[in-house]
Amino acid sequence: AKNAGKDRVTVFDPALRQAQLERTRLTAGLRQAVEGGELVLNYQPVVDLAGGEIRAVEALLRWSPPGSRPVPPEVFIPIAEETGLIVPIGRWVLEQACADARRWHEQYGISVTVNVSGRQLREEDFTEMVLSTLTRYGLPRGALVLEITESMLLATTPAETRRVVAVLEALREHGVRIAMDDFGTGYSSLSYLRTLPVDILKIDRSFTTVLTEADHRTRAFTKAILELAASLNVATVVEGVELHEQAVLLQRMGCPLAQGYLFSPPVSGLQIDSLLSLNPWR
Ligand code: C2E
Ligand code: CA
Ligand code: CA
Numbered sequence: 275a276k277n278a279g280k281d282r283v284t285v286f287d288p289a290l291r292q293a294q295l296e297r298t299r300l301t302a303g304l305r306q307a308v309e310g311g312e313l314v315l316n317y318q319p320v321v322d323l324a325g326g327e328i329r330a331v332e333a334l335l336r337w338s339p340p341g342s343r344p345v346p347p348e349v350f351i352p353i354a355e356e357t358g359l360i361v362p363i364g365r366w367v368l369e370q371a372c373a374d375a376r377r378w379h380e381q382y383g384i385s386v387t388v389n390v391s392g393r394q395l396r397e398e399d400f401t402e403m404v405l406s407t408l409t410r411y412g413l414p415r416g417a418l419v420l421e422i423t424e425s426m427l428l429a430t431t432p433a434e435t436r437r438v439v440a441v442l443e444a445l446r447e448h449g450v451r452i453a454m455d456d457f458g459t460g461y462s463s464l465s466y467l468r469t470l471p472v473d474i475l476k477i478d479r480s481f482t483t484v485l486t487e488a489d490h491r492t493r494a495f496t497k498a499i500l501e502l503a504a505s506l507n508v509a510t511v512v513e514g515v516e517l518h519e520q521a522v523l524l525q526r527m528g529c530p531l532a533q534g535y536l537f538s539p540p541v542s543g544l545q546i547d548s549l550l551s552l553n554p555w556r
């Protein structure tokens with residue numbers, strides 16, 4: 275009887291009801307988003323801390339449903355993952371990023387990095403889809419980086435993990451590099467670093483934010499990650515650099531690459547063109 279009462283409260287909770295309606299509305303909207311041309315990619319530069327050159331750009335998805343404000347990725351990406359819509363959406367993202375990156379890679383030698391969900395990696399034809407897209411746009415080895423997160427492996431069995439590792443290894447053999455995103459935010463970051471074939475570590479913004487606030491533990495931790503990565507021959511990118519002093523400190527600590535509002539927020543492809551020709555941080 276107690277449980278029934280609880281359920282009833284849940285069903286008629288107006289706030290929860292509102293949230294459910296919103297989810298249903300967003301799911302329906304997302305189904306149209308690819309074909310309706312409502313998706314756009316923005317790009318954020320990844321900058322060499324020593325020389326100031328742009329080395330890569332990260333593709334970040336934006337969704338503006340017709341007649342309403344843009345929906346933040348933190349809201350629609352989880353819905354896309356749960357509904358499986360991330361598969362066609364992710365295919366569109368890769369396609370668009372490769373189309374845009376071709377010219378940037380040819381002229382400036384920069385690579386493009388694309389976020390990939392666990393759901394996509396588990397698709398039977400993922401490797402083939404990535405490789406055929408690279409061929410179609412004539413992108414050479416090294417031009418594409420795929421970003422994965424450790425949370426992607428949270429609920430997987432050892433057999434599934436082995437399959438994911440095999441997929442990543444096959445891609446690497448074809449010159450696709452793998453970056454581990456949001457590094458340091460999960461519970462088993464270090465063990466994943468041992469298990470997964472990774473070329474690049476992206477150190478999460480939560481480290482950067484507290485770095486300059488006399489936080490000795492975070493500083494020691496960040497330094498240890500940077501040293502470990504260097505000895506494993508893994509490149510490091512620090513995320514969320516907003517202040518000049520953070521950039522200076524990180525460079526001194528041995529971090530080669532950074533990304534953040536200090537340099538640029540995510541911007542349109544056209545704005546990337548002008549950033550590449552101006553090269554404002556060199
Ligand atoms: P992420 O991959 O960790 O991307 C970095 C996020 O941090 C971006 O948020 C970016 O705008 C923001 N950011 C960059 N520099 C700074 C800074 O200096 N300060 C602060 N406060 N924030 C900064 P965004 O674009 O809202 O994306 C949020 C998340 O959505 C991404 O986190 C990623 O997990 C997901 N996402 C975005 N695009 C895609 C996509 O195409 N596919 C998938 N699967 N996920 C995506
Ligand atoms: Ca990312
Ligand atoms: Ca990240």
Ligand code: CA
Nearest residue numbers: 423455456478
């Ligand atoms: Ca993130």
